[in-house]
Each structure stands twice: as structure tokens, then as C-alpha cells.
């Protein structure tokens with residue numbers, strides 16, 4: 293870990309010490325101070341003009357250190373004939389690709405030139421012993437305020453594959469996101485045929501309106517937020533929307549070649565079906581974990597998930613072009629964007645002298661499942677299995693130290709006084725876990741923990757079971773009100789954890805994408821109805837279950853996860869579903885796992901032991917401020 297402190301001579305900028313981030317989040321952004329902050333933004337102009345995207349690699353032992361600069365700036369972007377000013381990284385939509393190899397260290401300097409507070413999350417990165425670089429605002433860090441900067445600093449350990457990064461505050465992730473690609477270490481090959489080319493394909497959403505206004509409105513009224521006008525494929529809605537044909541992603545392939553498509557679902561909340569007409573895809577990886585390869589014509593990708601697929605181009609020029617299309621899988625009763633994004637797969641013409649005019653070629657369309665095709669979703673997810681090879685084993689916890697049974701669903705909160713609310717019967721929708729809806733603190737949880745000042749910030753008594761049993765997937769109870777709080781679960785280091793996530797039908801059953809920060813989990817079982825603790829565990833797959841960081845909890849069903857709490861720090865599970873805590877501005881009830889590292893360790897940036905957590909706050913102080 294020597295390179296953590298070593299400076300390289302190739303830096304164009306002096307990395308700012310981590311303490312550029314304020315100790316406390318005392319300057320929370322509110323809608324009201326937007327104009328005021330705007331007035332100071334002229335200061336930053338020269339800064340971002342002078343700092344284009346930097347990318348340097350310096351050889352250092354096993355991995356290298358790679359430097360990026362993310363200038364958070366406003367940019368006018370036009371889609372569907374609507375132009376709007378949006379928050380971007382370096383003026384790009386989607387944002388720049390971050391590329392590294394397994395073992396590399398990333399130093400990403402984020403400079404905030406916009407009126408909004410910002411933080412960036414490196415979705416799926418395990419952040420081993422660097423939890424404060426994970427990015428969720430008010431969880432692991434205070435957001436980066438206007439005119440300030442923060443250097444995300446982490447090393448990629450034991451991971452390779454496709455991930456992505458996105459803003460992790462309010463709804464800024466609707467425009468602030470991009471691919472995060474981890475190549476295998478040098479001289480390590482893929483456990484599948486070497487692709488001729490690799491192509492990231494990142495799904496997103498386009499809103500004609502300002503997404504910060506949409507979520508702010510939804511929070512006020514307690515109703516579902518307005519839905520997007522289009523889905524996008526690498527930022528482009530494609531030819532099936534009005535005024536969009538010129539904004540189409542084209543994938544040009546050579547006959548006979550194999551392409552690795554790195555699919556990323558960065559849509560806000562929608563699970564998507566995806567297919568390419570007349571082509572079969574081979575699934576080889578999910579959430580940066582190799583899986584047993586299998587072929588499919590259609591795949592399902594949940595927001596927060598990534599999927600690598602091999603596309604084998606036809607051996608001969610097919611004299612046709614092919615649409616690739618994605619549209620949602622939706623199970624809830626709320627409104628959603630039911631439109632279809634499309635890109636075009638075209639073949640390079642074999643004849644240079646008489647290039648085929650592409651427009652004259654027949655265009656084939658794929659067939660996608662019905663919008664609510666739960667049986668397709670179930671069949672597809674059941675096919676995903678860990679590769680579980682000697683080189684890439686599936687280390688499924690065989691014994692369990694702690695079991696948590698967590699209900700996931702929607703409930704209601706009362707309407708604020710003098711407000712008119714748009715949730716059920718004039719209430720506000722509130723997503724909850726074990727009937728607790730998360731209240732976002734004003735101090736980052738991780739920091740309050742490190743400083744030993746968690747009192748009054750969070751409670752460590754999050755219930756590991758629902759307080760009251762009810763028929764979770766049957767007739768809803770009369771009282772749909774949720775409790776509210778900032779509550780966390782505390783785990784000891786190296787605890788082996790089983791979590792049952794149980795969907796509820798309180799306000800209608802719905803598939804809920806859930807994501808765990810800092811860990812992957814194994815999906816050892818899933819089913820419909822209420823989880824049966826006597827019979828369902830007998831059917832768990834403890835041999836080669838898929839390992840990922842995001843799971844869609846089946847609509848009206850449950851999913852069983854196992855993971856080993858071997859990452860000291862503070863991490864969280866949260867939901868990404870329609871009318872989810874993200875949308876409602878409240879993270880789901882199970883906000884944080886906190887654990888203590890049992891390894892004794894001196895004051896250094898590598899490990900926090902239980903002793904340190906319990907008694908030595910100053911070394912921890914140093915960890916935060918001295919990396």
C-alpha cells in the first residue's frame with residue numbers, strides 16, 4: 293500500500309488533501325439558496341476552462357495510479373427538439389468513461405462548478421477500506437459544495453468487469469453518469485473468447501424538464517415523480533421518438549467478429565428488457581462478476597446492474613440492418629415511461645467499391661416481452677449462475693451468523709400542514725424497510741461514526757425483523773403509515789450475513805431493485821408470496837449462485853442474499869424502484885451496515901479495528917484526513 297502516499301512526478305495538479313471536504317454538512321443545499329450560489333459561480337470559470345479531462349497512468353508495482361478530473365459544469369443538451377441546461381461532467385452526456393485495470397488506484401478529482409451540491413458514487417466498487425470514497429451524500433461524505441473539490445481515492449481490489457459511476461445526491465444521477473470499466477490485470481485473459489472490440493452501452497433517461505425540479509415537486513406533494521420522455525442508449529433516444537432520428541446510437545460491426553457489449557442500466561428506476569433483432573447474445577458477466585455463459589435473445593437489466601454480453605456478428609454481410617431495443621419491465625401500479633429506445637446494428641459492407649446504402653437495406657426489429665412479463669424476468673434471472681471456477685470461485689457463505697428479514701415496500705406518511713398531497717388518500721408515498729422510512733441526516737453517517745458523534749445522528753437499533761407480522765403479500769393492513777428514522781444495523785467484522793428481502797403489497801406489489809454498497813452478495817434463492825423460513829432455505833443454491841451488487845426483489849415475492857461483512861466501513865442497501873426512496877429523497881430504511889474490524893491495527897489508513905472504533909477516534913480522524 294506504499295503507493296497510497298507516494299506522489300508521482302507526472303501530476304498536472306497537486307491532489308487536494310481529503311480535508312477539502314468539510315467536516316460537517318453544515319451547508320445543505322436548499323432550493324432557496326440556488327440563486328445565491330449561482331452568483332458565485334463566475335469564480336470557477338477559469339478553473340474548468342483550464343482543466344480538461346486528465347488521464348495519466350504511472351506504473352507502480354502491481355497496479356498503476358490513474359488520474360481523472362471531473363469538472364461538474366452546466367451544459368446545454370438537446371434531445372427530442374428540447375434544449376435544456378443540465379449538470380454534467382466535463383460537459384458530456386453521458387459522462388466520460390473511466391477505465392482502469394484490476395489492482396489500479398484511481399484518483400478522481402471532482403470540481404464543483406454548479407450551484408448544486410454534488411457527490412459521485414463508484415457503483416459496484418468494493419471500496420475495501422476506503423468507504424469514504426464511495427460517494428453517497430450524507431452517508432459516506434458531505435456533498436461537494438459549489439466551488440469546492442474532492443479527490444476520490446481508491447484502489448480496485450479483486451474486481452474486473454463493467455461498472456459505472458453516477459452522482460449520488462438528489463436526482464443528479466439522471467444526467468451525471470458514465471461507464472467505469474475495469475480490465476483484467478495485464479496478461480490475464482477473459483474466461484471467454486477474446487472480443488474483437490468492446491463497446492459500452494449505457495442506458496439512461498431523457499427528461500424534457502429539469503429533473504431537480506421534478507424530484508423536488510414529488511417530495512413536496514408526496515406523489516410519484518413525473519416520468520421521463522425517453523430512454524437513451526449512450527445518451528441517444530433513437531429513431532422511435534419524435535425529432536430524434538439523428539440522435540441514434542449506431543453500432544457498426546464487421547462480419548464474423550465477436551464484440552463484447554458492456555451493458556449498463558443507469559436509468560433512474562426502470563428495469564429494462566433488451567434485445568437485438570436476429571442476433572443471439574451470450575451473457576458472460578453480471579455486475580463485474582463472471583457468470584456461466586448462456587445464450588439468450590432477450591435480457592433483463594435492472595437499474596444499477598451491468599451485464600456483459602458477447603455479440604457474434606453474422607459470418608457474411610447480411611444485407612440488412614438490425615434494431616437493438618430496450619423498454620421497461622414494470623410491475624407496479626404507478627405511472628412509468630413505457631416508451632422504447634432503439635439503436636442500430638449495421639454491418640460494414642464487404643465491397644469498398646459499391647458500398648451498400650444502408651438506408652435501402654431492410655430493417656429488422658426485435659420482439660420484446662410484454663411490459664409486465666414477470667415469468668420472463670423470473671426465468672432469465674434463474675439462469676444466471678456464478679462461473680464458480682478454480683480461478684473465479686463462488687465463495688458463498690455456508691454458515692450464517694446473522695439473519696435479517698427485511699420487508700421492502702411502499703407505505704404512507706401524513707401530509708404536511710397547509711399542503712395538498714398526491715399520495716393515497718391525500719397522504720405522501722414513503723418507501724420503507726421494516727416499515728421504517730429513512731430520514732437523511734445532515735451529517736454524513738460515516739463521519740459521525742468516525743468522530744464518535746453518532747448520537748443524535750443515527751440510531752444503531754434498526755429492527756432485524758418486522759416489528760409486526762402480517763401477510764406481507766396478501767390483503768394490505770388498514771394502517772399504511774410508516775415510521776421515520778435514521779437507523780442502522782451494526783455488524784461485527786467478518787460476520788456472515790443472510791438477508792431475506794420480502795416485497796410487500798401494502799400499496800401494491802412491485803419489483804424493487806435493491807443495491808448494496810461496498811459488497812457483492814450471492815442471490816441464493818428467490819420466490820413468490822411470503823418467504824417460508826422452514827421450507828425455502830432447503831432450496832437455496834449454495835454452490836454457484838450469481839454474485840452481484842444489485843438485485844430486483846420479485847414483485848410480490850422475496851429474494852435471499854448472503855454475503856460476508858469483510859469490508860470495514862459503512863455501507864448501505866437502498867432501493868432504486870419506482871417511487872423508491874431515491875425518488876422520494878429518502879434512502880430506504882436499511883440505511884447502513886456498520887461493522888467493526890476485529891484485527892488489531894495501528895493508526896493507519898488501512899484497517900479500522902474494533903478497538904479503534906471504540907476508543908481511538910483520533911487515529912480514525914487521521915484516516916479520514918490523512919490518506
Ligand SMILES: [Cu+2]
Nearest residue numbers: 414415416809
Ligand atoms: Cu452503488
